[in-house]
Amino acid sequence: MxxxxxxxxxxxxxxxxxxxxxxxxxxxxxxxxxLKQQLMKGTYQLNSTILAKSLVSTNQ
Structure with missing residues (x-):
């Protein structure tokens, strides 16, 4: 072979x-x-949540 x-x-x-x-x-x-730092501080947010909040705050 x-x-x-x-x-x-x-x-x-x-x-x-x-x-x-x-x-x-x-x-x-x-x-x-x-990510670990944010999880330990309790400041972690999903990207979709952050995006939604930013869209709401810019449209007001």
Missing amino acids: KERKIPTLNPRIREASEQYLNKANSEKQVRLRL
Whole structure:
């Protein structure tokens, strides 16, 4: 049986994808940290609630 070789990624593509994944992961960590802070303070609101309140306050 013939062994298949896994193709290696172009180094530029690999570097760009690693940078993208690192950035996405760090943004996720920031969002989770903020969510935890809001939950601990009791200030967390769903985005739809915040949007609804902002729409009501701008239309009055």
